[in-house]
Amino acid sequence: MNNDALPPGGTASSRIFETLRQDLVRGRFAAGEKLAINALRERYQVGLSPLREALNKLAAFGLLVQENQRGFRVPGLNEAELEDIARLRIELEGMAFERAIVQGDAQWEADLLGAAHRLKRADKTQDMGEAWEALHTRFHRTLVAPCGSAWLIRFIEQLHDQFDRYRRLGANPPVIRQPLDDQHQKLVELALARDAQAGRALMGDHIRQSFDVALAHYRQHT
Amino acid sequence: MNNDALPPGGTASSRIFETLRQDLVRGRFAAGEKLAINALRERYQVGLSPLREALNKLAAFGLLVQENQRGFRVPGLNEAELEDIARLRIELEGMAFERAIVQGDAQWEADLLGAAHRLKRADKTQDMGEAWEALHTRFHRTLVAPCGSAWLIRFIEQLHDQFDRYRRLGANPPVIRQPLDDQHQKLVELALARDAQAGRALMGDHIRQSFDVALAHYRQHT
DNA sequence: TTTCATAAAAAAATCGATTATTTTTAAAAG
DNA sequence: CTTTTAAAAATAATCGATTTTTTTATGAAA
Numbered sequence: 088m089n090n091d092a093l094p095p096g097g098t099a100s101s102r103i104f105e106t107l108r109q110d111l112v113r114g115r116f117a118a119g120e121k122l123a124i125n126a127l128r129e130r131y132q133v134g135l136s137p138l139r140e141a142l143n144k145l146a147a148f149g150l151l152v153q154e155n156q157r158g159f160r161v162p163g164l165n166e167a168e169l170e171d172i173a174r175l176r177i178e179l180e181g182m183a184f185e186r187a188i189v190q191g192d193a194q195w196e197a198d199l200l201g202a203a204h205r206l207k208r209a210d211k212t213q214d215m216g217e218a219w220e221a222l223h224t225r226f227h228r229t230l231v232a233p234c235g236s237a238w239l240i241r242f243i244e245q246l247h248d249q250f251d252r253y254r255r256l257g258a259n260p261p262v263i264r265q266p267l268d269d270q271h272q273k274l275v276e277l278a279l280a281r282d283a284q285a286g287r288a289l290m291g292d293h294i295r296q297s298f299d300v301a302l303a304h305y306r307q308h309t
Numbered sequence: 310m311n312n313d314a315l316p317p318g319g320t321a322s323s324r325i326f327e328t329l330r331q332d333l334v335r336g337r338f339a340a341g342e343k344l345a346i347n348a349l350r351e352r353y354q355v356g357l358s359p360l361r362e363a364l365n366k367l368a369a370f371g372l373l374v375q376e377n378q379r380g381f382r383v384p385g386l387n388e389a390e391l392e393d394i395a396r397l398r399i400e401l402e403g404m405a406f407e408r409a410i411v412q413g414d415a416q417w418e419a420d421l422l423g424a425a426h427r428l429k430r431a432d433k434t435q436d437m438g439e440a441w442e443a444l445h446t447r448f449h450r451t452l453v454a455p456c457g458s459a460w461l462i463r464f465i466e467q468l469h470d471q472f473d474r475y476r477r478l479g480a481n482p483p484v485i486r487q488p489l490d491d492q493h494q495k496l497v498e499l500a501l502a503r504d505a506q507a508g509r510a511l512m513g514d515h516i517r518q519s520f521d522v523a524l525a526h527y528r529q530h531t
Numbered sequence: 532t533t534t535c536a537t538a539a540a541a542a543a544a545t546c547g548a549t550t551a552t553t554t555t556t557a558a559a560a561g
Numbered sequence: 562c563t564t565t566t567a568a569a570a571a572t573a574a575t576c577g578a579t580t581t582t583t584t585t586a587t588g589a590a591a
Contacts, residue, residue: 099574139358140362140574144366147367155323168459175458320543361574378552379552380574
């Protein structure tokens with residue numbers, strides 16, 4: 088049975104792109120794995136042209152590695168790169184959150200509270216599934232949304248996808264999640280208090296803690 | 310006569326990608342222009358499949374805008390975005406140069422001197438053509454090369470392409486170039502002196518000055 | 532055995548044609 | 562006139578087949 092039907096709407100190319108992006112971030116493909124294009128065609132029930140267009144785009148975003156004349160493969164994982172990604176996240180998301188705290192308006196405060204609330208509810212009720220993941224992504228997106236830089240947001244989201252490849256290597260039981268969730272709450276408080284300096288600092292701490300978790304997952308995984 | 314033959318080597322897709330990337334940065338397409346795929350096919354003498362793969366990749370890098378079901382267009386230009394790009398360049402290239410100064414080895418020092426020398430010679434002898442542009446790009450790439458972060462370099466190069474769309478809107482006569490070229494020289498000196506702080510600061514100044522030039526070009530252009 | 536060359540198979544890349552969607556044109560209705 | 566509708570044209574997206582290149586398999590020579 089085919090459990091990989093694509094979402095409706097848009098072009099075949101854009102749908103297979105988004106589906107593959109998520110599957111890559113979720114670790115449905117092994118790190119370093121060579122992608123068999125024909126198998127993908129089969130699995131996702133999609134034509135060759137839209138599939139190749141999506142693969143090319145994913146390679147441009149760094150979610151695949153493209154080698155001329157020898158197709159596409161899933162990028163490998165390694166500790167040094169995880170450090171690189173985390174370090175850059177600290178810089179970029181710290182910068183973005185600081186700017187957001189300065190520039191965000193009342194609507195942003197409301198959005199933040201909403202996103203944080205939905206995430207917190209999912210923390211308790213759900214089993215850390217994809218629903219939680221989607222809310223978590225949205226929460227972090229909201230934190231930096233009014234930073235005023237489209238390019239900064241673009242880079243941050245790219246790094247998030249990369250980071251999540253490591254973070255999602257293992258499960259996050261409540262014991263692990265608790266301190267991170269508390270930080271989410273405090274990030275909102277600092278945003279509402281308009282404390283840009285402290286906000287940036289806490290964002291750094293938060294990413295460092297997530298890094299520790301992701302690193303542990305990575306080490307256990309290998 | 311067809312003056313747009315593609316460079317040899319690699320796949321058709323990779324060649325048309327690189328050619329289009331350069332043509333976009335060089336401003337051979339008007340900002341906001343809708344790309345007529347069939348015209349491109351003709352102009353660059355390339356098949357539809359590799360062409361579309363290249364366009365998809367360029368869109369992922371932000372050098373094109375893709376709209377589902379209505380093809381590709383060249384992104385527009387506007388002052389706010391130029392500011393955004395410059396501001397991010399200051400942060401990211403400043404960060405990268407600072408790290409490079411700390412981490413770069415003797416080979417880097419030699420590379421820097423070489424790249425600076427070739428650029429300086431081109432300043433005097435050439436007419437600011439593509440040869441100079443290539444050396445200028447290489448010089449800036451060398452400055453940050455040993456920063457230790459592949460992702461940082463990736464983002465910096467993306468921003469460079471974007472920035473150059475503005476900078477190359479107009480010509481840079483020697484009068485304009487002189488202070489910028491002097492800064493190139495001083496950047497090398499600070500690198501050799503291992504003054505990371507001052508290096509970062511000067512990199513910021515340099516980008517700010519380039520921004521002024523690019524902004525002037527942009528305003529004159531519209 | 533190992534190395535090298537060659538043939539066969541597999542996979543990647545490309546092509547040309549088809550299908551689907553949007554845009555333009557032109558005519559009809561208000 | 563302006564707006565609406567329908568048809569035609571143009572363009573984008575996709576498909577299936579072909580070509581090119583790489584990888585694997587096979588056997589001969591060192």
